[in-house]
Amino acid sequence: MWIYVCTAVLAALLLRNLYRGTLKIKDCQNRYVLITGCDHGFGRKLAEKLDNLGVHVFATCLHSSSVKELSEQCSSKMKALVMDVTNEDHIIKAIAFVEEHLKEKSLWCLVNNAGCLSPQVVFEMATKEDFRKVMNVNLFGMIDVTRAFIPLLRRGKEGRIVNVSSMNGRFSVEASPYSCSKYGVESFSDGLSFSLSPFNITIHTIQPGYYKTEMTNGDKIVKEIWERWDSLDERIKVVYGRGFIEQYCESAKKLYDGFAVDDSKPVVKAMTHAILGKHPQNRYVVGRIAVFFLRPVSLLPFPIAVSCKLIAFHLVFFLTNKSCCRFHSVYGFLQ
Structure with missing residues (x-):
């Protein structure tokens, strides 16, 4: 019986909130x-x-x-x-x-x-x-x-x-x-x-x-990434490598142009x-x-939340690139 009562109360609260949301x-x-x-x-x-x-x-x-x-x-x-x-x-x-x-x-x-x-x-x-x-x-x-x-x-x-x-x-x-x-x-x-x-x-x-x-235009974002890459210190370039930035740009474009809602x-x-x-x-x-x-x-607790979001974002990179080994090695996924 209590299950029905609780369900009825929750339904009533939901309908109340929906109604209040329509008022101007x-x-x-x-x-x-x-x-x-x-x-x-x-x-x-x-x-x-x-x-x-x-x-x-x-x-x-x-x-x-x-x-x-x-x-x-x-x-x-x-x-x-x-x-x-x-x-x-x-x-x-x-x-x-x-x-x-x-x-x-x-x-x-x-x-x-x-x-x-x-x-x-x-x-x-x-x-x-x-x-x-x-x-x-x-x-x-x-x-x-x-x-x-x-x-x-x-x-x-x-x-x-x-x-x-x-x-x-x-x-x-x-x-x-x-x-x-x-x-x-x-x-x-x-x-x-x-x-x-x-x-x-x-x-x-x-x-x-x-x-x-306008801010999340894929072409614009990729252009800005390459411009920053060209101005980077050589020591940073050695750490990440050109292959990383190429995959990063490709994935960024597909993320913003393909996954972002129009x-x-x-x-x-x-x-x-x-x-x-x-x-x-x-x-x-x-x-x-x-x-x-x-x-x-x-x-979620922070360590779990970080893991969930990283998995999701790296899944996007895997879906948008045939080879993401360099990207993952930089972040410690494929050491």
């Missing part, structure tokens, strides 16, 4: 949302979707050409402007621009979406400048923009901040600049939720799996729900790989 806030057309990184990818698609829903959108872009495109393609509620999240002067000008259009109203939501990648190489091939560049955009830029726009969020009785993170911010097997920055985003988001709770400003993180964007609608849907949903989640894990593999693995 009222007066969406009167809300103001600022999104960073709207040149392409998730930010661009989110800005266009919110504009179609009638939301007032401030879309910040790195390039003036993107500002022109958004201004021409979207409604009059779309206000696009140039803002480099690492440039203090740009942020100050953006605040003035937003305040001018808000007048006495408040900013409903800030979406920290702007991000970048460094060359996708192993740790010994990465430079300090790689770490500095990625951290400046993905973490410090997010912190600076958030600090600048909190007063406008605080004008209202409530507000939201949506930070785009990554599953790399929960678990990583490579000490890459990108993973380090996303771990920082997770920590920043957790701490910020406590800091801003007295002002009824909630924090929501988006953790996508592998999706195709349809980014689930990510944009999650971001939209975090902004307009009546009962938003604290974290949105998006994508089958993220939901059914990366998230469960991240909860």
Whole structure:
């Protein structure tokens, strides 16, 4: 009997959560949302979707050409402007621009979406400048923009901040600049939720799996890897060998072009729900790989989690290369 009771309770809770997930806030057309990184990818698609829903959108872009495109393609509620999240002067000008259009109203939501990648190489091939560049955009830029726009969020009785993170911010097997920055985003988001709770400003993180964007273009990634290889110290080249980098590039291209998901609608849907949903989640894990593999693995004891992820990634290398002996010997698999 208790089995039936427990099943009924679980079913009721599931239906309740599904129903709550469909509810949206009222007066969406009167809300103001600022999104960073709207040149392409998730930010661009989110800005266009919110504009179609009638939301007032401030879309910040790195390039003036993107500002022109958004201004021409979207409604009059779309206000696009140039803002480099690492440039203090740009942020100050953006605040003035937003305040001018808000007048006495408040900013409903800030979406920290702007991000970048460094060359996708192993740790010994990465430079300090790689770490500095990625951290400046993905973490410090997010912190600076958030600090600048909190007063406008605080004008209202409530507000939201949506930070785009990554599953790399929960678990990583490579000490890459990108993973380090996303771990920082997770920590920043957790701490910020406590800091801003007295002002009824909630924090929501988006953790996508592998999706195709401008940053994850296979050809671009391979080009950057080869450029880094050409500039490496000869001692590092001797350790890894040209055969390793050839297989690494081939597998990286197939991983990003073949395994990465082309349809980014689930990510944009999650971001939209975090902004307009009546009962938003604290974290949105998006994508089958993220939901059914990366998230469960991240909860395992660290040694087991590392083994699971390494096996999975090396399986990809085996599937995409006829000979991966050099790759595995470097990582100690075929000693």
